[in-house]
Amino acid sequence: MLIKLARLSLFNRRGTVLMTLLSLVISITLLLGIDHLRHEAKNSFTSTVSGTDLIVGARSGQLNLLLYSIFRIGNATANLSWESYQRIQNHPQIAWTIPISLGDSHRGYRVVGTNQDYFTYYRYAGQNSLQLQQGEVFSDVYDTVLGAEVATRLGYQLGDEIVLAHGIGQVSFSEHKDKPFTVVGILAPTGTPVDQSVHVTLQGIEAIHIDWQQGAPMPGRRVSAEQAVEMDLTPKAITAFLVGLNSRAATFMVQRQINEFRGEPLSAILPGVALAELWQMLSMVERLLLVITLLVLLAGLVGMTTTLLASMKERQREIAILRAVGAHPRSLFLLVQLEVLLITLASLLLAFALLFVALWFGQDLLASRYGLFIGLNPIRSSSLQLVGVVIGLSLILGCIPSWLAYRRALTDGLSVRL
Structure with missing residues (x-):
């Protein structure tokens, strides 16, 4: 029931959700792409x-x-x-x-x-x-x-x-x-x-x-x-x-x-x-790229949180009605968390698809110009760890709008403001 409500709620706000989704897809694609290129470049050199x-x-x-x-x-x-x-x-x-x-x-x-x-x-x-x-x-x-x-x-x-x-x-x-x-x-x-x-x-x-x-x-x-x-x-x-x-x-x-x-x-x-010696020299660059990418990802997740916070004001009456018909406060908290999770999972799937397409078209270019032979499969243990980090961060930041929905929806939503 909550999943259906979360899906319909996101569809009702599809304009802002799509912009948030685009920002996250770009950030996650960059993160996964740098991690994939880092591993593949090292494998290409050592082999x-x-x-x-x-x-x-x-x-x-x-x-x-x-x-x-x-x-x-x-x-x-x-x-x-x-x-x-x-x-x-x-x-x-x-x-x-x-x-x-x-x-x-x-x-x-x-x-x-x-x-x-x-x-x-x-x-x-x-x-x-x-x-x-x-x-x-x-x-x-x-x-x-x-x-x-x-x-x-x-x-x-x-x-x-x-x-x-x-x-x-x-x-x-x-x-x-x-x-x-x-x-x-x-x-x-x-x-x-x-x-x-x-x-x-x-x-x-x-x-x-x-x-x-x-x-x-x-x-x-x-x-x-x-x-x-x-x-x-x-x-x-x-x-x-x-x-x-x-x-x-x-x-x-x-x-x-x-x-x-x-x-x-x-x-x-x-x-x-x-x-x-070559990888020791490049290790600092690797870490710097990873930090920059994580900051870009964090900016995208903060943007998602901000969008959800902004939508809370528009959804006060909706959430208050849910409370009035018997929805438990924990259910409202979980509803917003489910919306965050759905946005994050959709971003991850689209990011993997976008990365695969980019690798497909860029493989020959990297090979001919830089001598790097990059595999097309970006899924590895390190990328799965990054997926866990992305989901974890999104749920942590999603607690902010979820907590506000839990604490303020009833009192703010039932009062009519002129």
Whole structure:
């Protein structure tokens, strides 16, 4: 009976209720969205690389090295020589290495120069290996293997030719049009930056730059694609390389030896430690966003309470009549609380629906621009805890108009005011 009365009462005041509902939906969507993005971003980052013991690059901060070598964010401060890479590769404690050469792009997607060890040893999300959805791994100088998103978004199929561009901008006027690459493979989706990468051979990277100098074609010198293949395409430098060790116990020893390498200044970092430092730096931002969102939510709930308080004056006679026909004071208290609960539950349902729609349309944008692969299901233990907080706060604040209805409805409602 009370639920029906509460529903009809809200419908009778649907104009103000809809405005209150809109305010709460926006606040709750923001709260749940930030919580979901926080967890998904962390999962996306931590699942990107697995089974790699060390990442080695030119001397720089470990966060910078982690971001550009694994997440394709930012740029390297310098390259490391091929000779240094080969010397370290032959270390007795090193089981495998994956060289990485960055600096070029294709229609906004990063180009990764590497070798076949990349497809053999690279792991993500708990030791999952890279799988080909179509085709095969590159074997020729001008072969390329595309990430799943690159192939899907740009509509490429096996056998298509693509042209790489110098630099990493969305639009580039410095393209290697004379040396196109042929798509020979397309990787299965991984939910990591691998999906956004164009993979080519290290020799291919050398071939397209063989007649370039200082980031521009050399005047008066043109080397065709066929001529370049006949030349020495041994890399002169690479951007970074990943390292797998024979024994985890040797990790710190090998790291120290690489950091003290006398051939050139290098940095060897542990991916897990670098990720922990990254999240430690971002923890303050996370807490600040959560506090701001909670304040926005509190403002929305206070607005709902204010609306209910304002409606009490209009409903004094209605509530007084309910008292006169025998409604217990506790029933009036529960009636207003039920209205608060119905508004809150409707706001939560609409907020989850709105968040799902926003994630559906924003998933590709976050993946293409920021390398974040966000799941569409926002329901998790933390979000359910937030739902409990929202309901609890709404019922606590709803006690104010409920108490006023309990205390003042009869005396104020039966007196006719002129």
